[in-house]
Amino acid sequence: MATIENNLFDIRTMDTLASGNTGLHRLDPRAKLITTLIFIVMVVSLGKYEISMMIPFVIYPVAMVVGADLPVFYLLKKILIVSPFAVLIGIFNPLLDTQPLLEIGRVSLSGGWVSFFSILIRFALTVGAALVLICLTGFNGVCMALEKLKVPLPFVIQLLFLYRYLFVLIEEASRMIRARSLRSFDSGRMRFKVFVPLLGQLLLRTLDRAQRIHLAMLCRGFDGHIRVAKPMTFGQKEVIFILSWSCFFILARRYNLPVIFGSIIEGFF
Amino acid sequence: MSHHIVKADNLYYTYPDGTMGVNGISFTITHGESVALVGANGAGKSTLLLHLNGCLVSAKGEIRIGDYQLTPKTMKAARRSVGMVFQDPDDQLFMPTVFDDVAFGPMNLGLPEQEVKDRVILALETVGAAHLKNRPPYKLSGGEKRAVAIATILAASPDILVMDEPTSNLDPLSRKRLISLLQTFEHTKIIATHDLDMALDVCERTIVLHKGEITADGPTLDIFNNEDLLLKSGLEKPLRMQEYKPILANLKKKTHHHDHDHNHHHHH
Amino acid sequence: MHMADALISPAVGGALWAASAGLIGYCSKKLRQDQDDRKIPLMGVIGAFIFAAQMINFTIPATGSSGHLGGGMILAILLGPHAAFLAMASVLTVQALFFADGGLLALGCNIFNLGFFPCFICYPLIYKLFVRGKASSGAIITGALVSAILGLQMGAFSVVLETFFSGISELPFAVFVALMLPIHLAIGLVEGITTAAVILFVWKSRPEIMMASPEPGRGYSIGKVLAGFAAAAVIVGGALSWFASSHPDGLEWAMFRTAGVEKFAAPEKGIHSSLSAIQEKTAFLPDYGFKTTESHPGEETAGAWPAVNPGTSVSGLVGGLLTLCLAVFIGFVIKRRKAART
Ligand SMILES: Nc1ncnc2c1ncn2[C@@H]1O[C@H](COP(=O)(O)OP(=O)(O)O)[C@@H](O)[C@H]1O
Numbered sequence: 103m104a105t106i107e108n109n110l111f112d113i114r115t116m117d118t119l120a121s122g123n124t125g126l127h128r129l130d131p132r133a134k135l136i137t138t139l140i141f142i143v144m145v146v147s148l149g150k151y152e153i154s155m156m157i158p159f160v161i162y163p164v165a166m167v168v169g170a171d172l173p174v175f176y177l178l179k180k181i182l183i184v185s186p187f188a189v190l191i192g193i194f195n196p197l198l199d200t201q202p203l204l205e206i207g208r209v210s211l212s213g214g215w216v217s218f219f220s221i222l223i224r225f226a227l228t229v230g231a232a233l234v235l236i237c238l239t240g241f242n243g244v245c246m247a248l249e250k251l252k253v254p255l256p257f258v259i260q261l262l263f264l265y266r267y268l269f270v271l272i273e274e275a276s277r278m279i280r281a282r283s284l285r286s287f288d289s290g291r292m293r294f295k296v297f298v299p300l301l302g303q304l305l306l307r308t309l310d311r312a313q314r315i316h317l318a319m320l321c322r323g324f325d326g327h328i329r330v331a332k333p334m335t336f337g338q339k340e341v342i343f344i345l346s347w348s349c350f351f352i353l354a355r356r357y358n359l360p361v362i363f364g365s366i367i368e369g370f371f
Numbered sequence: 372m373s374h375h376i377v378k379a380d381n382l383y384y385t386y387p388d389g390t391m392g393v394n395g396i397s398f399t400i401t402h403g404e405s406v407a408l409v410g411a412n413g414a415g416k417s418t419l420l421l422h423l424n425g426c427l428v429s430a431k432g433e434i435r436i437g438d439y440q441l442t443p444k445t446m447k448a449a450r451r452s453v454g455m456v457f458q459d460p461d462d463q464l465f466m467p468t469v470f471d472d473v474a475f476g477p478m479n480l481g482l483p484e485q486e487v488k489d490r491v492i493l494a495l496e497t498v499g500a501a502h503l504k505n506r507p508p509y510k511l512s513g514g515e516k517r518a519v520a521i522a523t524i525l526a527a528s529p530d531i532l533v534m535d536e537p538t539s540n541l542d543p544l545s546r547k548r549l550i551s552l553l554q555t556f557e558h559t560k561i562i563a564t565h566d567l568d569m570a571l572d573v574c575e576r577t578i579v580l581h582k583g584e585i586t587a588d589g590p591t592l593d594i595f596n597n598e599d600l601l602l603k604s605g606l607e608k609p610l611r612m613q614e615y616k617p618i619l620a621n622l623k624k625k626t627h628h629h630d631h632d633h634n635h636h637h638h639h
Numbered sequence: 640m641h642m643a644d645a646l647i648s649p650a651v652g653g654a655l656w657a658a659s660a661g662l663i664g665y666c667s668k669k670l671r672q673d674q675d676d677r678k679i680p681l682m683g684v685i686g687a688f689i690f691a692a693q694m695i696n697f698t699i700p701a702t703g704s705s706g707h708l709g710g711g712m713i714l715a716i717l718l719g720p721h722a723a724f725l726a727m728a729s730v731l732t733v734q735a736l737f738f739a740d741g742g743l744l745a746l747g748c749n750i751f752n753l754g755f756f757p758c759f760i761c762y763p764l765i766y767k768l769f770v771r772g773k774a775s776s777g778a779i780i781t782g783a784l785v786s787a788i789l790g791l792q793m794g795a796f797s798v799v800l801e802t803f804f805s806g807i808s809e810l811p812f813a814v815f816v817a818l819m820l821p822i823h824l825a826i827g828l829v830e831g832i833t834t835a836a837v838i839l840f841v842w843k844s845r846p847e848i849m850m851a852s853p854e855p856g857r858g859y860s861i862g863k864v865l866a867g868f869a870a871a872a873v874i875v876g877g878a879l880s881w882f883a884s885s886h887p888d889g890l891e892w893a894m895f896r897t898a899g900v901e902k903f904a905a906p907e908k909g910i911h912s913s914l915s916a917i918q919e920k921t922a923f924l925p926d927y928g929f930k931t932t933e934s935h936p937g938e939e940t941a942g943a944w945p946a947v948n949p950g951t952s953v954s955g956l957v958g959g960l961l962t963l964c965l966a967v968f969i970g971f972v973i974k975r976r977k978a979a980r981t
């Protein structure tokens with residue numbers, strides 16, 4: 103119960119964030135989508151021991167978060183919450199790969215630990231970038247970008263419908279659960295015997311709703327085609343955005359910026 | 372403009388699971404008339420409305436919209452002239468934003484882009500929702516959703532407006548606003564409702580439906596004054612036409628109880 | 640069992656993206672040919688239902704854990720393979736974007752693992768085997784159970800393969816398989832039971848809905864789908880692997896065509912030794928960090944890989960920390976200036 107409403111709250115929060123009005127928000131969704139994908143590919147293409155090279159990539163999400171006034175702690179918390187699978191798989195690396203790789207003073211760090219941390223950093227970066235994308239663009243914006251980028255229309259429409267009725271259905275589901283928990287005096291746990299008719303009812307209502315929506319569409323001249331195309335402006339700003347970030351990513355991918363930076367600093371002493 | 376008439380002749384409909392929807396219904400509604408379709412829950416109001424633009428097809432009998440009979444061939448034209456507002460606006464607002472939703476109908480008519488835009492703006496302004504145009508539907512209040520749902524229909528400029536319980540789930544203020552909006556429309560209107568007060572304000576004619584059959588058809592005031600008829604059809608006089616007896620109720624406890632039970636009974 | 644960006648290499652991610660994208664294209668085309676426009680709202684709303692349903696948990700007696708409805712099988716039963724695959728793909732896309740389940744690069748893997756097997760293997764080949772023509776409760780239960788379990792086993796195995804070929808996790812193949820399959824046997828059992836129960840509920844209360852449930856569709860051939868998928872995956876995977884192996888860094892090669900990038904010899908190491916050849920092909924070699932200062936050719940033979948260079952490590956660490964500070968500092972300054980302006 104708590105989770106279902108929290109999830110709805112989460113989606114609503116991100117949706118609200120996406121309706122901001124900063125320059126970054128106004129950028130054509132395609133520019134943000136493409137940049138995010140380049141970012142992710144660049145990050146995951148780094149070797150598994152390349153922690154230091156991953157660090158400059160932090161600049162992109164940080165710049166986006168700051169530039170668009172996104173709430174930092176909210177996003178950090180979201181990244182933390184979803185990491186179990188990566189941690190679960192990654193945690194075996196320190197056990198299995200014990201070759202010393204990094205020495206700092208007397209402490210030596212095994213390759214396993216380094217790759218474990220690299221998995222975590224990768225995780226934070228890629229997940230962070232995806233969250234930033236949705237907070238800057240909104241789901242509908244992403245869908246419009248997909249449509250313009252020639253993703254098959256039935257799939258895009260499917261995404262739009264799903265997102266539209268997500269809110270309706272989650273609310274319907276939580277109303278049903280609330281009604282159940284008001285009437286049942288057990289510990290608030292849902293037994294299978296209750297779970298099945300609850301979901302079954304929800305499914306039946308969903309099917310009825312689909313039918314009504316279809317009627318409503320027919321009544322307005324639906325002929326099997328939905329036109330979602332929206333004018334978008336892919337102008338100079340977008341080109342500059344993609345190009346400059348890509349250049350930065352390539353630079354950070356090509357040269358170990360922190361090492362160069364570190365040796366320059368060391369040169370001073 | 373005699374072509375805005377709606378004529379139903381002996382409609383029968385049974386749902387696939389065997390539930391009877393409507394059971395032999397006939398009426399004629401002429402151009403510019405406002406007709407309330409009243410009846411208890413399950414009386415068949417929604418079922419009847421769905422026939423008017425071919426969403427459901429009667430087992431026998433026929434429907435005439437304007438000059439021609441409703442057949443699969445004339446369906447498209449009929450849907451252009453009959454605009455249907457569904458009971459749950461969530462079923463009707465399926466596009467990502469209010470603008471897209473209102474534009475859905477005109478786009479399907481194949482109108483040029485600028486005309487679509489003009490119509491959308493005009494329709495939204497008519498219902499007082501122009502400021503909502505870039506919002507997604509899930510971020511609207513109940514009243515706003517209803518207004519936008521009506522705009523989606525107006526944008527296709529139908530001749531006949533068909534509405535299913537337009538005042539359900541509205542707060543008093545939104546309801547009042549909706550009523551004054553409906554009063555400004557010059558379309559032929561067919562409105563299914565339990566809200567007899569609204570019917571009194573908007574419709575000069577009322578058809579009473581009970582268990583899939585018409586039990587009365589006539590001037591709204593006459594019908595609402597016929598308490599026996601209303602009672603038989605599971606309805607109750609509009610609040611405004613009921614006498615208000617606070618002192619009596621307070622003084623005589625028995626009467627009060629009686630009244631209460633009475634009302635309660637009617638609601639179900 | 641969502642696959643995560645952090646665990647996959649671009650080659651694996653790219654190959655499965657290609658496979659999933661191909662399937663999405665194929666299903667979209669099929670749906671367009673289908674001309675059943677009822678399905679357009681139906682798929683979306685049922686997708687939303689799956690999304691909401693996955694948030695509702697029931698308590699599994701005597702275990703203290705909880706279970707929820709799975710997606711793929713019930714979608715396939717209600718919608719047929721093509722529409723179900725698109726619906727599943729969209730559920731996973733929304734999850735990837737909003738709940739960071741997996742990630743955008745891993746989305747291809749996830750759509751494939753959780754969509755392809757139930758929709759294109761289990762539903763037509765297994766479920767239909769049990770539930771053919773006239774359905775009965777027994778047939779529905781067995782069909783749903785068997786196909787949900789097998790579907791998840793295939794999906795889980797596919798997660799193992801993808802992780803393994805990515806070479807990021809050190810987990811040995813056999814261990815990972817031994818870990819994943821039993822866990823997913825249990826999950827599959829729960830999914831099968833819930834799927835069967837919900838389908839039965841619908842079937843009992845509204846038989847006419849299940850009657851109208853879709854057949855696999857005309858002109859549908861599993862062989863063609865499989866062949867198409869295999870071809871796409873092999874071509875893309877092969878190309879990317881070749882790219883990765885013949886150029887130490889395929890991406891960089893593509894962008895700069897820089898010559899003279901030397902390749903580290905990768906000594907065999909640990910449990911992965913027999914597999915390192917494959918891994919070498921799939922994982923991009925991390926061979927820069929240690930060249931920017933002086934190179935120490937002697938140290939490569941020391942057995943550590945990549946070579947340990949304390950000097951480089953320290954400067955990397957210092958520089959890394961400083962870069963991080965700088966990033967945060969820049970953010971802070973911009974924020975302050977923005978605040979001052981408003
Ligand atoms: N989709 C449906 N399937 C089966 N029976 C239905 C369906 N919709 C309505 N009914 C039944 O048809 C009758 C008339 O319903 P309806 O027209 O919705 O009444 P009203 O709108 O007046 O409340 C009711 O008994 C109702 O239960």
Ligand SMILES: [Mg+2]
Nearest residue numbers: 416417458535
């Ligand atoms: Mg009704």
